[in-house]
Amino acid sequence: MAFAASLAKLQAEASCPICLDHLRDPVTIECGHNFCPSCIHQRWEGLQGTFPCPVCLHHCPDRSLKRNTQLCYMTEIVQQIPTSGSQRKLQEEIPLCGKHNEVLTLFCEKNMELLCAQCRVFSDHQDGPLIPTEEAAASHRRMLKSHIGTLTNNLKNAETEYKKQVANTWEVKRKIGKWREKLDFECKELNCFLEIERDEIDNNLLIEEKDVEEKLIENGRQISYHMFRLSNLLREIEDKCLQTDLDLLTGIERIHNSYGNLETPAVFSCELKKESYNLPPHYLGLHKMIRRFQVGLTLDPQIAHPSLSISSDRKSVTTSEGLPNPHALTAYPAVLSSEGFDAGRHFWVVNIEGTGECLLGVCKESIPRNTLISPSPSNGCWQYQQKSDVFDLFCTGQHKIGVFLDYELGEVSFYNLNNGSFLDGFSYTFTEKLMPYFSIAPSSESLTISITRVK
Template structure:
């Protein structure tokens, strides 16, 4: 039989995944053949797009057909291969070139094939020898075990290959998403800049109209002054050239008019200086969080008596049960609120608070460390809060209503003490809620109002820990 043709048929009947004869062969739409189990295992590892392991042709769904011709051909080739292997092993006995005898023994120590006379020589004296058939059977088993192990490793590599193909697709999808995200972010910045440009141009146009109106009025005033001054000069010159009697009788009046003619006040106009200041969500909110995030915890000494604070002092909620608590000048008594343990008198600081779906809450900073005298809103207080279901307001120099597009469940607070700026962010959509600008002159303390519902208010500046609640 032509063994080259047999080798070609063996290659045709080999699975591209396990590299062994195909078991229960199946054919894909693109014409490639695999073991049924191998193809199923390969496709089960994929998520999303299904593709051929050989040509990577994509399929909308798992689709293949049984190939009974290949199954029959594989069985025939296996029988031919067994017959060929048996005949080959029978013809394997070679002749010793030294003694011209068949080599039928195997030296275990030297791993060498010997004839009978070689096994009796001094070189192999005392060495263990056994028949070639026995040694071949033993080593064939070892080799078969090694082949099985190696095939397992090959399958593992193929699985990793399939995984890498899947990761390539995932990487492409991830990069596409990032590109869309970047395009969206820059689109928002362009929209902001466009609106900012239109606003500034309109302000400049209105400023120009007002300046021109004032300037025209000033020019009319100057023209009236010049006209009056010229008439007065002519009148005085006429008096000067007249008779002595006219001069003496008219001079006091003319002199008085010259003295009382007032020069118009100088007109001045200063144009407004415009500087572009991007909102923090466009200028690196992540960098603000990374660089200035600080560890804020609740101050138990300022907490309202009906507030329950966690052991790590990062979570608090209101409980309706009344408590007999001794009066303290540092505690809130008029509403459920408390302050943070850490005060700020310089630098930049950022912290986050989870408000969830609480119907009422207020967050901010204040200048008063001792809360007992707060029977009404104190001065030196800057905060925002939720007052009703859909109403958000600011507390400070002025009261302003906020209309966030997305209801905030987490609020980020960034304090730039030295610049006198306090920013509030809606971390649900990373938008800017409100900005306070003020000249801070004393230590500021984080302020928290919980409302009278039972849902907790949580500080999220550090990883959340198991909460153990105690009364204070």
């Protein structure tokens, strides 16, 4: 049984996967599978560009065929191997009709069923379209071949989409890797900056400690000398008080002069400078952000609301009464910067003086102009009340606000530069150019917004 199975496997290896007969002058394609030349040429007939292997569907770039001489000799040997009686009997068996025990010579297209001649007479197939098996096989072979091109294209499209997904997976990993590298780099930079700042502050503290210690030692010497003089004068006065009248009065002027000329040395104050070590929150991070990303902005008077007055240097805006401006940003008192950003990180500083309410932030460049529509996310300018791109601030006195934009990350954050604290922020996906936005509420009659720089 084992020998018969091995022989069957050998005969299968020497057979063409297409015609299922012994290989005739076998050829090998790029993926390594073997076929009859006529069979593979017939299978690839009409194809262009790539040629799929009928077995593994590997896409061969061309019709290159390599004659397999060794397999040709092996096939000739396999054909000479005599088959057993059972094998010959199996090969000579022809499928017969299960009902009438006759050869199946007809095919019913309606029921997709093989039939014999008797089935045509004694069954329900009398009115059905019955055709010879050879004709039916040829017709269905042509039909199946017509599917090959469509299936091949579908497979090719699926493979293309799969490759895209694989490429997208690697691209995501690459981007995440880049972001991790960037995060590590920034953390190292921040750590380095913190070390430098710590060493500088520690050095200042050592200098201050040494200076205060020297002054305290000198002050201690002065107080010790003063104590010595007081002790000597006290002892001399006590001795004088015990002397006779003549002895007491002798040299009394010197003692009175010594007592009258006593000066108490000043006590040195050892209060340390609080600014040497009491740093405000976020100071080091803000300092780095301002130093690396600060930009200079100018206001655009061409689109300023008529109720706003722009300074000659285009750095300040305040309320005023002016003529209507047909190019005004909106019917609300607002103005944009002349500069916009569609990439990168940017930090600008706004100084606010007076009393009133103002809006700070960013808006889309395509925001509708000169309309009565209230600024909102739907028209490209978001307000803080709706938890988006504009920060609402009611001011009394003087305030310095820092605005930081990270376009790629989709974040805008606001900082109080008076004490270095974080005020608020938002996240959004930006798709077009953003313009720094400034607005003063109509009720704010004494409020001035100025764009400044921090060194």
